[in-house]
Amino acid sequence: MDLQTQETATATELFSGERAKFWREARHCDLECLTATFRTHTYAPHTHDTFVIGAIVSGQQQHKLKGNESIGGPGSVFMLNPEEVHDGRPMAGGYSYRMLYPSVELMHKVARDLPGVAPGRGSLFFKQLMVQDDTLAEHLLRLHAQLEQSLDPLEKDEAIYLALGQVIGRYGSWRKEPVVGRAPKAVRDMCDYMRAHYDEEVDLDQLCALSGMSKSYLVRVFAKHMGQTPHSFLTDVRVRQARAQLAQGVEPTQVAFDCGFYDQSHLNRHFKKRIGVAPGAYRNIA
Structure with a gap:
């Protein structure tokens, strides 16, 4: 090879x-x-x-x-x-x-x-x-x-x-414009916020304060325009960040801590559900 x-x-x-x-x-x-x-x-x-x-x-x-x-x-x-x-x-x-x-x-x-x-x-x-x-x-x-x-x-x-x-x-x-660009500004703002704060705890109260929406309405509007819930979107962001760190050879335990997961098992579960292999196996191709 x-x-x-x-x-x-x-x-x-x-x-x-x-x-x-x-x-x-x-x-x-x-x-x-x-x-x-x-x-x-x-x-x-x-x-x-x-x-x-x-x-x-x-x-x-x-x-x-x-x-x-x-x-x-x-x-x-x-x-x-x-x-x-x-x-x-x-x-x-x-x-x-x-x-x-x-x-x-x-x-x-x-x-x-x-x-x-x-x-x-x-x-x-x-x-x-x-x-x-x-x-x-x-x-x-x-x-x-x-x-x-x-x-x-x-x-x-x-x-x-x-x-x-x-x-x-x-x-x-x-x-002419990406999918996210066609969503309402409030949805785009929430996406930007979660991309910027993926390594922190994020809850609906924070997103409601940012968007001015009620909790149930926020989840419905977000899912309508993004095709997934805020939690699913944030998990995707965290997994992408994890992939980037793993590609650089960072240990999964550290990656979990850096990317907003509770522990390595939490990272493993979401990573495999989205990528198909465990973080340690993915790291081995780096």
């Missing part, structure tokens, strides 16, 4: 018959890659600050995307936008899949090189979060396998730009 292009992979045994392997392609804006087989593992509703692109190898996963329940199987392609709330649950027998987490920067680099695509000043997004596209799924799975197995940087470069270019070319759109 070429350590100049790919960080050390970590494979984690989970429950019986389950396995997850994470690695990072440092040369491509720290592109993270996951290949996993889940029989019982359930993802909590969560978001990423990256895109999430990938395909199911075998089995079926049930999930909620944009509030709608759907089922993905072989040939299904996922194209989740940053800040798009999603979850995931295995159907009978479980599923295996391969996922990529390309940054906004990487996706825009790929888009700029595509003929006939004019990003302009807008941001890339996908209207369809899951499609049945056997050909594209095959290309994405081939890309993912090359990233996992190849030692040739040119082969990896070509595969990334070809496969992600196909995703953008077929399904990409452009919009």
Whole structure:
């Protein structure tokens, strides 16, 4: 494995018959890659600050995307936008899949090189979060396998730009403002407050004082515009901060303390529910 292009992979045994392997392609804006087989593992509703692109190898996963329940199987392609709330649950027998987490920067680099695509000043997004596209799924799975197995940087470069270019070319759109920018100012202020105070205790009284809303109304308005509750949003922020620290080699115990979790077990529970592996395993790819 070429350590100049790919960080050390970590494979984690989970429950019986389950396995997850994470690695990072440092040369491509720290592109993270996951290949996993889940029989019982359930993802909590969560978001990423990256895109999430990938395909199911075998089995079926049930999930909620944009509030709608759907089922993905072989040939299904996922194209989740940053800040798009999603979850995931295995159907009978479980599923295996391969996922990529390309940054906004990487996706825009790929888009700029595509003929006939004019990003302009807008941001890339996908209207369809899951499609049945056997050909594209095959290309994405081939890309993912090359990233996992190849030692040739040119082969990896070509595969990334070809496969992600196909995703953008077929399904990409452009919009002028991000999702959070379309929410009311009070919701944006609450998001900014939680991003700034993720390492502290936050309660509804503080958010009510900030927004001028009653508690029940605040939770409803926030969920309507963000697709998740304030607590779920804050937990996402904390997990992202934890990922950043773990990537720098910080011990999980310290990460839990720094990122607003009560203890390491609290971090472990929320981290695995959102990332699929434990913090210690994730740290090992740094």
